[in-house]
Amino acid sequence: MRVPSFPMAAALLAVAVAACAYEQPGNPSAFTAPSDRAVLGVGPHGGGPPGSVVFYSRRGGAAKIYRMNADGSDVTRVTDGPGDDLWPDISPNGRQVVFASNRSGNNEIYVLDLADGTLTNVSNNPADDSWPRWSPNGQQIVFHSNRAGNYDIYVVNADGSGLRAITTNSALDQWPDWSPDGRQVAFRRGNDVYVADADGVEQNVQRLTFFPTVINQMPAWAPDGRHIAFMSLREGYCAVFLMNADGSNPVNLTPKDAAPASSWCSRAPSWSRNGRIYFMSFRTATSGDVEIFSMADDGSDLIRLTTSAGEDGGPRSR
16 A cells, blocks of 8 residues: 655655764763764764664654664654554665555554655555564565464565465564675564574574573664574573673673663664674663663764753664
C-alpha cells in the first residue's frame, strides 16, 4: 500500500561527504557536548554526509523519526502522523528510510521516500513486525516478526514483494543485522547472538555468544566484517560489547562508573562507514534521560550527540 505522506521530507537531501571527527577519550561517564565541538575544531558533519544519521525521538511526545548530521547538528524531523515510529534505518544511498510504526494499530514496516514523501507498508501483517535493516545493496530489508506465532527473522524486497523466512526455530529470534557482504545475518536467538546464511532457511546457523542466562542481543556488524558490536547484560547492566566476527574476544566498550547498575544502560549499537559506533544510553551524565552517543571502536572518543528531553534512540548511519 502506497500513500502520500511527509511533505517535509522532500527537502532533505544528502549531497556531500565531510571529514571524520575524533575527540579526546576520558572516563566512562565523560562526553563532549555538541556546543564544545567548535572549540575542538571538529568538522561540520563528523564522519558522514549531511543527514546521514537517523534515529527516533520522543522529544515531542510520541516517537517520530529524525535525521541529523554525524556530529549531531541539523536535527530534522522526517515523520508525522499517529502512533509511534521506531527503529529506523537509512538506505545505503540515503534516499529512503525504513522504520517500524504502529500507526495502523500494530507494528508494521514502512519505507519512506525522502524525495517525494511517499510511504510504503512492506510488511502488511497483523503481527508484530519490527527492527528493519537495509541490505548492503539497498534491495532488501531484514526484520523480525511473530507472524507465525514465534519471533523469527524475515527478509522482504524493498517494494514489499518476495517475503521469506530466514529462521524457523522454536526459540525467540530477533534483532537482525546484515553482514557487510550481504551473505549472512546476525541475530539474537534465545539469549545469545547467532549468525545464519541470508539465502536460505536455517542455513549454516552458528552460535557466537554463550551466556544463556543473560540477554545478548542487537548485534551490528562492523563495515569491514571483522567485528560485531552487541548489547549484553553479562556484567549486571546493559552495555555495548565488541567481539570478533567469530565470537571471540568480547570487550565491554561502555563500562559503567560508580553509579548503581540501575542508572546505567547502553544498547542498540550501529556503525558509521568510517568505523565509529553509535548507540543509545542513559547514565549519570544524562540524569537518566536516554540520549545518543558515538565512540571509537575501542570505546574512546565518546561524543554525546543529543541533549533533548525525551528518549532519543535507535541511531543508524550510512
